Amino acid sequence: MxxxxxxxxxxxxxxxxxxxxxxxxxxxxxxxxxxxxxxxxxxxxxxxxxxxxxxxxxxxxxxxxxxxxxxxxxxxxxxxxxxxxxxxxxxxxxxxxxxxxxxxxxxxxxxxxxxxxxxxxxxxxxxxxxxxxxxxxxxxxxxxxxxxxxxxxxxxxxxxxxxxxxxxxxxxxxxxxxxxxxxxxxxxxxxxxxxxxxxxxxxxxxxxxxxxxxxxxxxxxxxxxxxxxxxxxxxxxxxxxxxxxxxxxxxxxxxxxxxxxxxxxxxxxxxxxxxxxxxxxxxxxxxxxxxxxxxxxxxxxxxxxxxxxxxxxxxxxxxxxxxxxxxxxxxxxxxxxxxxxxxxIRPCIRCNEGCLERTFFNFKAITCAVNPTISREGELDLKPAAKPRKIAVVGGGPAGMEAARVCKLRGHEVTLFEEKELGGLLHEASVPEFKSDIRPLCKYLITQIEKLGIPVEHKKATAADLAGYDAVICATGSRPILPGVPGIDKPGVMDALEVLNGARKPEGRIAVIGGGLVGTETALHLAEQGMHTTLVEMLPKIMNGVAATDQLAYSERIAKADMEVCTGTRLVSIGDGEITVSDHTGTHTIPADSVIIAIGLKAQDSLYGELCAQGKEAYLVGDAVHPGKIFDAFHTAYRVAWKI
Missing domain, CATH: 3.20.20.70 (Aldolase class I)
Structure with missing residues (x-):
């Protein structure tokens, strides 16, 4: 009981x-x-x-x-x-x-x-x-x-x-x-x-x-x-x-x-x-x-x-x-x-990416963003490794922690390398209150690393640090992409991750460049805190590739927030207190004291390339493969760790 x-x-x-x-x-x-x-x-x-x-x-x-x-x-x-x-x-x-x-x-x-x-x-x-x-x-x-x-x-x-x-x-x-x-x-x-x-x-x-x-x-x-x-x-x-x-x-x-x-x-x-x-x-x-x-x-x-x-x-x-x-x-x-x-308990984060998004209109069987084994029972079950090995996992985000967890459960000797705190971008992703479901997931993963006794080296791993390992899983994540426009180096310009993790604090009138998932969530988060925010997206609509239920929920929240949305609009340059954009009407300016860049992320895979060049057995998982969602982090990590 x-x-x-x-x-x-x-x-x-x-x-x-x-x-x-x-x-x-x-x-x-x-x-x-x-x-x-x-x-x-x-x-x-x-x-x-x-x-x-x-x-x-x-x-x-x-x-x-x-x-x-x-x-x-x-x-x-x-x-x-x-x-x-x-x-x-x-x-x-x-x-x-x-x-x-x-x-x-x-x-x-x-x-x-x-x-x-x-x-x-x-x-x-x-x-x-x-x-x-x-x-x-x-x-x-x-x-x-x-x-x-x-x-x-x-x-x-x-x-x-x-x-x-x-x-x-x-x-x-x-x-x-x-x-x-x-x-x-x-x-x-x-x-x-x-x-x-x-x-x-x-x-x-x-x-x-x-x-x-x-x-x-x-x-x-x-x-x-x-x-x-x-x-x-x-x-x-x-x-x-x-x-x-x-x-x-x-x-x-x-x-x-x-x-x-x-x-x-x-x-x-x-x-x-x-x-x-x-x-x-x-x-x-x-x-x-x-x-x-x-x-x-x-x-x-x-x-x-x-x-x-x-x-x-x-x-x-x-x-x-x-x-x-x-x-x-x-x-x-x-x-x-x-x-x-x-x-x-591995918590449901209600992302609907593995279940609802896959099924009715994509005609696939269900799965789950945080549990790759659902609908694959008897196929992806964990079994002890035929030969336990010494494995290094580089990166303590969701992909790295999941890979480390699965490798350890299969009997491998695992060391996790993470320069900062465990959790990776889950911390930034869970800052908005409307993303709070991610917080229990981050806590769950960190708890599993602790319970399994997986040692964590808090340092930036180099190829030399990894020389003594039989295999390396690179979960090195991604970094923000910055556009090559005039004014990108002005002091009021920052990327969305800096805003979400508290490293930078926007002030005054805010322009968020990029209406994908990160840009939309960042703009909405700031708008709901009482900041006037303009979201600028070059495509005809925002939230492309975002789960349908998130689109509906965010649209309702955007309608109630102090937030403007400019679609079909491209950033031309960043000035003092304004940005210049172009759309179907021509070129014009938008007031902006702070400019937040959220146009995308780029995979950080240089360590993987260096290891491969040395002939080292290495694998890429998560954003290091291709910047994606929590679904991609768990599924790539689980499958790699399942087969090593």
Whole structure:
């Protein structure tokens, strides 16, 4: 029993089920099923590891309920016909063998059909904006007839029965996140005038009919839960008051627990919140539902750390917590929390780079920026090195620390060289409050270096220092690029990293040159501190290559800050109290007392080149390969250290 998180590790009941703790794996599409929706070996390996991590229940990702329009995404899990049952039974049994209760979510995608193929079924012919942008008129939904609605209702009931037959011990109906049921529930997407549209009673009708059909087919004692969005966060959507009324009705229909989330795929920052959005983002909605129902409530959404989860249970805001991305970052999150080792949990930083950015519109299986092994279970597992070697890692940023950690776990003798403090650019990256999720990650990496007893040489390593090592991993990072424009050497000019690490302090009117990730975040950070900031970007838009959810979150913050954005604008020169720029209108000046350069970074790979010239076995990882993101640092470092 955990002393740090006692409420989190008490048993809990949902209907006839008793769970060993209050932690559930929330359902998330993985893109790892076979094309026909059947269970793949890869999917089984993935869920087996998730279940071994200590969660009380694993809710398997959403499974489509019919073969007409329910399937949403590539390699989407199916439960639409009896041929899916053998694989589902295999999956359920593997989860149970690892000590977790196997559950599964069933769904119909409605208008959110990432595949973009017809039929796209919805209550009204209102396309999902993202799909419209990609596919045009092909994205306009087919308006469901009453007979077709009834077929879907029965398909949910049949799918729930298949789940029971396959050995799952609970079924969750997906009634959230902009899929079919919320298409009926939200006035944004339901413009019907028949018995399925208009009044709240009509808009919730399909929920009631599905719950009744499911309950009829699985029996009175089989646990059935439903996932609801507290609100869809749409301006003309449904508020929490509507969801409260829906929950009251569904409890009377026999729902055993409510799994509360928020948002839809149009308001994605409220559904899969990036780090610029507050943690535990939708817990308020779970708390609101819990006040009016008498069955358990599962809180979910950006509950990244065990102290957050403990507080939710202890304060009565929820009875259980659903963890999605945190169990991708570290499948052993529950076990480590239970053993009072929260410092060993690799934290989710909500970057969405490895998961959301890869999956629905890039048609890849999920992975994680900070955990390269997710979806590669059994392939990238760490094994002892065939021959332990003496290895030097040069650079104590995220790539260097990850490489050192993995090499040490494999049995190598490792020394880490870092001229400054451990953490590298994680320190600068985490300075803005809207990037604070990175701070626990930096702390985690430093803690692992300390716990593993890896010696750290605080010096700038030279080739001579490395002569006695069998191999060298160069994680030497990158340095800012400065443009060759007149005035670049003026005293008011500085680079973004100097500003973020406190080495330089901008004053007066500020111009930030470069609207990529670093430039945008630096400008926004300063603007939110009350400094008037102008962001100058030569491309037609800012935040190119930035995760979609970050773009949305930052755009909202920029609109509220004292910040101007000039796109299609090139820096010409830097003067006293101003900069000269050119755009489609010609050349003009912008007032600027301080000029911050953020046009990019250049890899520092000279040591690697010197070592290679000497015939030394050397490897490049992280920014030293190519300046990138945290994702690139972890993935390059892990793979190099995994194979040495």
């Amino acid at each position: 955990s002393k740090l998180f006692p409420h989190l590790f008490t048993p809990g009941k949902i209907g006839s089920l008793t769970l060993k703790n209050r932690i559930m794996k929330a359902p998330q599409s993985s893109g790892m099923s076979n094309m026909d929706g059947t269970v793949s070996e890869r999917l089984v390996r993935y869920y087996r590891q998730q279940a071994a991590g200590g969660a009380g229940m694993i809710i398997v990702e959403y499974a489509y309920v019919d073969d007409i329009g329910a399937k949403s995404a590539h390699c989407h899990l199916g439960i639409s016909n009896n041929e899916h049952i053998p694989g589902l039974a295999w999956l359920a049994e593997n989860i149970r063998e690892q000590g977790a209760v196997p559950a599964i979510q069933i769904e119909h995608c409605g208008r959110q059909k990432f595949l973009g193929t017809q039929p796209i079924c919805a209550p009204s012919a209102i396309p999902w904006p993202k799909l419209w942008d990609q596919y045009g008129v092909q994205a306009v939904p087919h308006v469901l007839t009453i007979e077709e609605i009834q077929d879907i209702v029965h398909a949910f009931g049949d799918a729930a029965l298949r789940a029971k037959q396959a050995g799952f011990e609970l079924v969750e109906i997906h009634g959230a996140h902009g899929y079919l049921l919320t298409n009926f529930f939200s006035p944004t997407t339901n413009h019907r005038t028949d018995l399925y549209g208009g009044s709240l009673e009509n808009r919730m009708r399909i929920y009631v009919e599905i719950v009744r059909d499911v309950r009829k087919k699985v029996g009175p004692d089989f646990p059935v839960t439903i996932r609801l969005s507290g609100t869809d966060y749409e301006p003309d959507g449904f508020p929490i008051e509507d969801t409260i009324e829906l929950a009251k009705v569904l409890e009377k229909e026999g729902i055993d627990a409510f799994h509360i989330s928020g948002g839809d795929h149009h308001t994605m920052i409220h559904q899969v919140s990036p780090m610029a959005i507050d943690v535990c983002h939708n817990v308020w909605a779970a708390e609101a539902i819990k006040k009016v129902v008498h069955v358990p409530v599962i809180a979910s959404g950006s509950i990244t750390l065990p102290e957050y989860a403990e507080e939710i249970i202890a304060s009565g805001k929820g009875d259980f917590v659903g963890l999605g991305r945190p169990l991708w970052a570290d499948p052993e999150w529950p076990l480590k929390a239970m053993e009072d080792r929260p410092e060993d």
